[in-house]
Amino acid sequence: MRSFATLELALRLRSNSIGDNRSRSRVDTSRFCRLGKGCVCGFSRDLGVFARNTRSAMGPLPVFAETGEETMLTKRSWAEPYKIKMVEPLRMTTREYRERSIAEAGYNTFLLRSDDVYIDLLTDSGTNAMSDRQWAAMMLGDEAYAGSRSFYHLEAAIQRVYGYKHVIPTHQGRGAEHIISKILIQPGDVIPGNMYFTTTRLHQELAGGRFVDVIIPEAHEPANEHPFKGNVDLQKLEDVLRENPKRVPYVSVAATVNMAGGQPISIQNLRAVRDLTRRYGAPLILDATRVAENAYFNQQRECGWPIARIVREICSLTDGCTMSAKKDPLANIGGFLAVNDEAIAEKARNMVVIYEGLHTYGGMSGRDMEAVAVGIEESVQDDHMRARVGQVQYLGEKLRGWHIPIVLPVGGHGVFLDARAFLPHVPQEQCPAQSLAAAIYTDSGVRTMERGIVSAGRDPETGEEHKPRLELVRLAIPRRVYTQAHMDVTAESILSVHEERERIGGLKIVYEPKYLRFFQARLTPVPVESKHASEAEQLAPVALN
């Protein structure tokens, strides 16, 4: 038992080095810590020594067999590479209660109270279960306003795992998007990228830029099983670069692509993008939010390397990244901007002070930075990623087996239902994905999220609604939180809603805020027009009974 070994070591050190000297009434604690490398139970006035020693006290991360090696995991079922130490009770409600809750929430799952949710698959953002090592590291958080030791731990982890030179911490991913957009984009600029992401595009637009989608066409086809639907269409990208000389401040590449269903980009494609951007003198900025999940797919479908090596390779092909530490890095809050260019870093360090906080905390507390630093290291462990993506695949394959329309191949952080195919009788103007998300909640208390016309928002110039080809409901799986049984319950609820799909109607928006409307929009049911449903059966998305 690790804890016993730690105690034993501490006691041995105390009696050997400090001595069982009864006449010494006070233990020299700073000496105790210096001597007791690897011990967590001493306190020191020399905090630098304490931090360094305690880092090893938490022990190195477990080492797992690399891909390709014959292990039990390749021959038999795998299980989560962790055991549960603390639990949080879930609350189950009645259908009647949920009908009222979703109506009160304006049929927007973002406006539900989490107490009214049974299994929360709204997002994988900040919903991670942290490891014992992360919690232990949090206790060591240095809350100094300036020069926090925890910042240097974070900086070292980022440099080690991702390889960028300069690190600017932010409160979460959008903080980093804000800063890089403000630094690089001039009004009238064009930013090509492999499909938009809501906050990323908004910050580009607020800085005066215009996002142009250059993802391959297969990404817009839910049933297309292209292994790398996050790939950039190289011809489209080159056209944008050629037609907009000096107007492309950077090319933005996400790994994986959230809005396409968590789909990966291949290393081969990224290398080609790199060559193009070099030729046209445009920097390449990575949205690294789920880069380790992307690396899992590269490992399985492309190269077989360990995740850590792939992550490093992907980052080395780019000039910098924005990161939401609420995803891959297994934390509940945090983010950063990392770049190689000193001049950009200098500007970012200056700007972060205005919007986030000093450049050595950027909106995070010291303990947050410690949790992110440890989470980053854990996120590139092969076993962790196999279980993380494996759980998503399990749910996806189950639904696929029942012929429920989902985005294929199954993505890295969630299963995406194809709402157009699920509810073909609900036109896009009636928000089929939002409607389906509301119906699933009503059926079982499982909370999901719309990724369709509501999320896509409006063109800032014309005010016209964007009409995305993909109309999806996302079941995002929080990392290390739910068990396979929760996945079974979720799958069975979707099956039951699928069986009743013809009775589900659409929704119309009755209130929307100016920015990122999906977070706070309110909707109301539109009666269903189905040849299969009689007048009496015409039901709003949640009134299935």
Ligand SMILES: Cc1ncc(COP(=O)(O)O)c(C=O)c1O
């Ligand atoms: C791909 C991607 N980029 C950026 C962000 C923004 O990160 P945050 O929510 O930490 O601001 C998200 C969040 O969901 C995301 O999925």
